[in-house]
Amino acid sequence: MAGVSTKEIKSRIRSMESTKQITKAMEMVAASKLRRAQMKITESRPYFEIILSTIQDIVRSTGDESLPYLLPAKTTGRVAYVVIAGDRGLAGGYNSNILKYCYQEMKGKDAAVLPIGKKAVEFFHARGTDLISDDYDEAENVSVGDCFTISKQLCRAYLRGEYDKIYLGFTRFVSVLSQQPVFLQLLPLEEAILQGENTETPKDHDILYEPDPVSVYRAMVPEYLGGILYGALCESRASEQAARRTAMDSATQNAEDMIADLSLKFNQARQAAITQEITEIVAGS
Numbered sequence: 001m002a003g004v005s006t007k008e009i010k011s012r013i014r015s016m017e018s019t020k021q022i023t024k025a026m027e028m029v030a031a032s033k034l035r036r037a038q039m040k041i042t043e044s045r046p047y048f049e050i051i052l053s054t055i056q057d058i059v060r061s062t063g064d065e066s067l068p069y070l071l072p073a074k075t076t077g078r079v080a081y082v083v084i085a086g087d088r089g090l091a092g093g094y095n096s097n098i099l100k101y102c103y104q105e106m107k108g109k110d111a112a113v114l115p116i117g118k119k120a121v122e123f124f125h126a127r128g129t130d131l132i133s134d135d136y137d138e139a140e141n142v143s144v145g146d147c148f149t150i151s152k153q154l155c156r157a158y159l160r161g162e163y164d165k166i167y168l169g170f171t172r173f174v175s176v177l178s179q180q181p182v183f184l185q186l187l188p189l190e191e192a193i194l195q196g197e198n199t200e201t202p203k204d205h206d207i208l209y210e211p212d213p214v215s216v217y218r219a220m221v222p223e224y225l226g227g228i229l230y231g232a233l234c235e236s237r238a239s240e241q242a243a244r245r246t247a248m249d250s251a252t253q254n255a256e257d258m259i260a261d262l263s264l265k266f267n268q269a270r271q272a273a274i275t276q277e278i279t280e281i282v283a284g285s
Contacts, residue, residue: 006273009266013259020255026090027248030241034176037238041173044144044234048227051220055189057207058217067214069189069221074161078110080132080154082186082229084170084236085120087139094171094179094243095119098236101181102169103127112163114150116142116233139237144230151226158187170232171239177246179239184232186225 059067083102085095099120106113106129114132115121117139124131136142136150154166166187172180209216 023248023251030245034241040234051224058213072164080163080166085117086240087118091244092247098181147229148226155222173238
């Protein structure tokens with residue numbers, strides 16, 4: 001700070017105080033949005049757990065391994081990815097972590113991507129990736145209805161044999177301080193999901209499916225996958241807000257440290273100026 005006047009230091013302090021107010025406000029907004037996102041995660045689970053339990057029951061009761069969505073309709077070698085990222089930055093490594101993670105997984109594969117969120121659309125556009133659709137460039141505005149639309153679109157493409165596998169890439173919300181990029185296989189349905197024991201199905205009586213179990217199964221799989229997409233969207237939103245809250249808290253702390261450092265330098269510069277003036281007065285007398 002040698003040669004910097006007290007006026008310049010005061011200007012920098014005011015600038016840092018303004019920055020601190022902005023980052024503090026963004027932290028509070030992110031904390032509020034995070035609470036709402038966490039509530040949506042909790043509220044969305046029961047309905048889709050019941051759908052999964054029904055699918056599991058049909059697969060177990062029929063014992064038919066040739067049911068739709070269990071095996072690829074054709075073997076084309078083509079893979080589809082749904083990738084969820086955010087619409088804005090200032091969220092630490094949230095966007096870059098999930099996008100780099102997914103892009104690394106796609107290398108060397110004949111891949112098509114359905115990006116959700118402005119950052120995801122921009123990322124894959126810039127790399128010339130084949131996009132299934134770029135209609136969902138505002139992740140914040142994607143509704144549960146949109147998730148079901150995407151699910152049905154992907155299921156139709158899968159049954160036509162356009163893709164061998166369909167994956168979902170999103171950020172799992174672990175805690176406010178921890179968010180984890182993950183990949184989930186949507187289709188074909190994995191054996192671990194179909195044979196899972198974490199959902200309860202009635203054991204004491206037979207269930208009658210109308211018009212028949214396979215028809216119900218065909219109708220419910222897209223609903224189930226739509227629920228998975230919506231749950232992943234809620235997890236990603238919570239992760240984004242948690243990452244932004246942490247980043248803004250860190251930025252606020254840095255601003256406070258810089259203000260304290262600048263205040264110390266301001267006092268030192270003012271004291272040096274006063275000392276200089278006294279020295280000149282004494283020398284003149």
